Amino acid sequence: MANALPIFVSHSHEDTAFCQALVTALRGAGADVWYDEQNMGAGHLMDVIQRELDRRKIFIVILSKHAFASRWVKKETGWAYSLYDRDPTRVILPVTASAIERDDFSGATGWLYLEEFKRIEAPGFQPYPEAEAVGRVLHALALTPAGEAPAPVAPQPTETVDDLITRGTALREQGKHDEALALFERASQLDPDSYIAWFNVGYTLDDLSRFEEALTAWDRAISLNSSGRVVRYNKGISLSNLERYDEALAAYEQALIVDAEYLSAWIGKGNALYWLQRYSEALAAYEQALALDPKAVNAVNAWDGKGWALYGLRRYDEQLNACEQTLTLDSEYVYAWDNKALALRGLGRTQEAEEAEARAKALREGAGG
Secondary structure (H helix, E strand, O other): OOOOOEEEEEOOHHHHHHHHHHHHHHHHOOOEEEOOOOOOOHHHHHHHHHHHHHHOOEEEEEEOHHHHHOHHHHHHHHHHHHHHHHOOOOEEEEEEOOOOOHHHHOOOOOOHHHHHOOOEOEHHHEOOOHHHHHHHHHHHOOOOOOOOOOOOOOOOOOOOHHHHHHHHHHHHHOOOHHHHHHHHHHHHHHOOOOHHHHHHHHHHHHHOOOHHHHHHHHHHHHHHOOOOHHHHHHHHHHHHHOOOHHHHHHHHHHHHHHOOOOHHHHHHHHHHHHHOOOHHHHHHHHHHHHHHOOOOOOHHHHHHHHHHHHHHOOOHHHHHHHHHHHHHHOOOOHHHHHHHHHHHHHOOOHHHHHHHHHHHHHHHHHOOO
């Protein structure tokens, strides 16, 4: 079964009618859509907005003169662009709701960066009729309107590289990895110099556990963007999955050369060092990740890794503390329960260890194994 496509929609309150029509259609097609339904503004919803932007890779911005004048639409779109700039698996899809002008994208307005994105828009900066605009958005995101038969998902002869990447991303986010890969591969054929196309080929091959093939795509992407930190990090993941830990370590270190504060790369480096049984160095890498941001979304992975490194060093009291920190962030993290059991056994606390083992077993059974 396909996953619900997670979408964030940004709009000016003057465009609420258009926004509601679009959101209704998206939800009717099975998408999971978030937008500010109460028009409260980002000042009241700052934390919620940033959380929803972070977890939704499809960002739609409804364009109009009102939207260009809205500081909240500008903020949301700027945040979305910052995420997109760091993560080539994201999509920004502008949809024109009423007539705009080229000058709306000027540097003076602060919207110049948005002009590079392909828009759902009629010629001359004009909007399509509402129903047609909504239909085009659904097609761009590989969504089927309620009550209609699914459209073909294979690459179409008239689709551009941008079309293919947008639709491929939407398919992958719906769990349709094979179909997405066909679109990304077609995009890389149409434009062999497209870094984003090659990145998405590698990312999707990784999703499909085709790690050797993913390495070819990562190397191609690196050749097109030698300063890319994310692509080197993802190459490290593929190499780790192939148990080529020395090479994975080198990839993570190259990512850290580009950005010494790349938290995920520090965690990846720690993981590679752990599997190489270089536990003291692994511990240092995990601690560096935690020093950067102990409350980051992936801090749970740093705490968990720290616990395993401490287990390798037989520092059981500290190992137990790291496990507790992991479980505070995610009480159902099964590997942390495994690690906690090992720490407790190392401390001679057998009954508590058995309770932790029972908890890990229950979590695995609850997840179907």
